[in-house]
Amino acid sequence: MTAFGLYQHQPISCPSSVTGDAGIFFLTLINTLFANQCELGSKDDYPVDAGAALVDNDVFDFIIIGAGTSGSTVASKLASNSTNKVLLLEAGGYPSPTSDIPAFHLSLQETIEDWQFHTEKSNNSCLGFKNGRCLIPSGRVLGGSSTINSMLYTRGGKHVYNAWLEEGNIGWAYQDVSPYFKKSEKLEAHELLTAKLYGTEGLLPLTRNRLHQPIRNTILxxxxxxxxxxxxxxxxxxxFEALQTIKKGVRQNAAKVFLGEYKSLPNLKVATEALVEKIIIDKDLKEANGVKVNIGDRTISLYAEKEVIVSAGAINSPKLLMLSGIGPREHLGSLGIDTIHDIKVGNNLKDHFMYPIFAVKVNESAMKYLSLNPTEELYRYFANREGILSTTGLNNLIGLVSTKNHSMDPNIKLGYTIIPRQDAFILTQYKRIFNLEEATFKSLADANKNSHLLLVHITLLDAKSRGQVMLKTKSPHDKPIVDPGYLSEEVDVEVLLQGIRIVEKQIETTSFRKLSAKQVHVDIPNCRKHKFKTDDYWKCAIRNVGTTGYHLVGTCKMGLSIDPHSVVDPLLKVHGVGKLRVVDTSVIPTNTYGELAAAAMMVGQKGAQLIMNGFDAIKHFRF
Known part of the structure; x- marks a missing residue:
């Protein structure tokens, strides 16, 4: 194991200050390094945990469930009005020091900071992974998935948002949502300031990394x-090279950015390790009154005078609604749950779908000036927040392409990871987070022994397949059933195959030939009967090791009440139930072409404004 891997499992405890004359310079250096290490994952960046102070029957104006990317945004906006008494409940805890280090973003999956969801077994997809399941990471921690993701920030194509409007979602066209992106954004990439494409007055730092290695120029x-x-x-x-939510070598998750700004406000209370078991709903009035929540060894009821806001994400938001009696009657009844409102909660699950291990060997000239001395890199990072640990390498270099002739609408996204020769860390992380079989991992590791390895991630952006989230039991402590329906529509396989063919052409260009680029035959046991590079091989590979693109949406779809699949209206109010909204990516009808974190914050900003507009209108009406 490298020093990087060792650091994750053996964090250094923080000593008191060292004094004395002898060796003062050396000891000062050691103290500085320790102090800098202790700044990572600091609880001082967040509100104090108020969970222990909550008592049964406490009353707030707003109760928000989930302190993830959207929930943190909503809570901070509502709390900025001092008249609002806001409670934010988060099932996870405080972010770890590891989560703050950009280069370790892969290592956060399948840890305590991840809900560790997985797909159900399918005949169509995830066939070549251990146990026939794809892993679905989702942040269980303050900041949610913005604490464990790859920190990319892209908004996605304008026409996707405009399509939401065409479905009847008034106020959600791109020109309507653009100001809400800007409310979060604080652009710090100076070369983009004059273009005025991004906001500059928000709280979220947006910076841009550029990997200064020949492989970058080769790709472009x-x-x-x-x-x-x-x-x-x-x-x-x-x-293009995407913006990232990194500042001075440290991840900026949504909780740190938005809740941290208002952490001292007396009207904002945040409770961690607080699992909401159900929403309390008045069955006669059909309106939400509060929540039943488990905090430590206590289960208490808390009440909201104005609204309950669900921001638990595309998997947990529908789970909670269904546990509370809002969902498909037949499904809830099969589990003995009384149906308060029969509605298609959990349906319309959509995701980007990714083939993650298109592997290419490249020669030494792809990566010059390479220093991988772990001790040196740890020093560079902890002393100055510099070096390879402060970045995600090639991760923010993105290609949006179309398999349709002359189309300006992309349907494939290309991403890149460069793995240095004889790597001892990144590939091991890939094996773990993608649930790879031993033979598949070995073929990648063997290729990496004598060559740098370029992995191209080929992502389908507009998958036609859709799935669903269902309850496994009526216990809030059990994970739900996640059936994403990957590749249930054959057209998705065909389009992803065309995307693979584009990458094959890319590595055959003059630019890549200069690096002696050679495609790696990845050993996928279920595909051994097919000749490498044939259509049959690739279709088999797609169904075996294709996986989530990390962008699940649609399970509480936004739409008009006449839409049989919609759960919330364009004001994000749950159809048929008062005082209840869903404000997170589960409301997104169709996936954007961007990274989901940006859209999640936009939904949070706009959702908070819709909430405040509604109560301002009531106030104005009354007086």
Missing amino acids: DSAKELGYKVYNHETQIGF
Whole structure:
């Protein structure tokens, strides 16, 4: 194990100050390194945990369930009005020091900071993973998935938002939501300031990393050879380096950014390790009154005078609604749950679908000036927040392409990871987070022994397949059934195959030939009967090791009441139940082409404004 891997499991305790004359400079250095290490994952960046102070029957104006990317945004906005008494409940705890270090983002999956969801077994997908399941990471921690994701920030194509409007979601066209993106954004990439594409007055730092290695230029030059344009900013189609939520080498998760700004407000209470078991609903009035929540060894009831706001994410939000009697009558009845409102909660699950291990061997010239001395890199990071630990390498270099001739609507996203020769960390993380079989991992590791390895992640952006989230039991402590329906529509396999063919052309360009690029035959046991590179091989590979693109949406779909699949209206109010809203990515009708964190914050900003507008209107009406 490298020193990087060792650090994750053996964090250094923080000593008191060292004094004395002898060796003063050396000891000062050691103290500085320890102090810098202790700044990571500091609870001082967040509100104090108020869980122990909560008592049965406490009353608030708003109760928000989930302190993730959207929930943290909503809570901070509502609490900024001092007249609002806000309670934010989070099932997880405080972020770890590891979560603050950008290079360790992969290592957070399948840990205590992750809900560790997985898909149900299917005949269509995830066939080549251990136990035939894809792993579905989701943040169980303050900041939610913004604490464990890859810190990319892209908004996605305008036409997707405009399509929401065409479905009847008034106020959700791109021109309507653009100001709410900007409310969060604080652009710090100076070369983009004059373009005025992003906000500059928000709280969320947006920076941009550029990997200064030859492989970066090779990818961009090869894109140009194929006729794609390279841009200096996010674009509808083409290649660019995305913004990231990293500041001075440290992750900026939504809880740190938004809750941290208001952490001293007396009207904002945040409770961690607080699992909401159900929403308390008045069956006669059909309106939400509060929540039943488990905090430590106590289960108490807390009440909301104005609204209960569910921001638990695309898996846990529908789970909680169904546990509370809001969902498909037949499904709830089968578990002995009384149905308060019969509605298609949990349906319409959509995700980006990714083939993550298209592997290419490249020669030594792909990565020059390479220093991988763990001790040196740890020193660079803890002393100055610099070096490879302060970045995610090639992670923010993105290509948006279309398999349709002359189309400006992308349907494939290309992402890249460069793995240095004889790597001892990144590939092991890939094996763990993708649940790879031993033979598949070994073929990648063997290719990496004598060559740098470029992994291309090929993601389907507009999958036609859809799935659902269902309850496994009526216990709030059991994980729900996640059936994403991956590749249930054959067209999704065909489009992803076309995306793979684009990448094959890319590595055959003059730019890649200079690096002696050679495609790796990844050993997928279920696909051994097919000849490598044939359509049959790739279709088999897609069904065996294709997996989540980390962007689950739609399980509490926003739409008009006449839409049989909609759960909330364009004001994000749950159809048929008063004083209850859902404000997170589960309301998104169809996936954007961007990274989901940006959309999650936008939904949080707009949702909070809709809530405040509603109560301001009531106040105005009364007086």
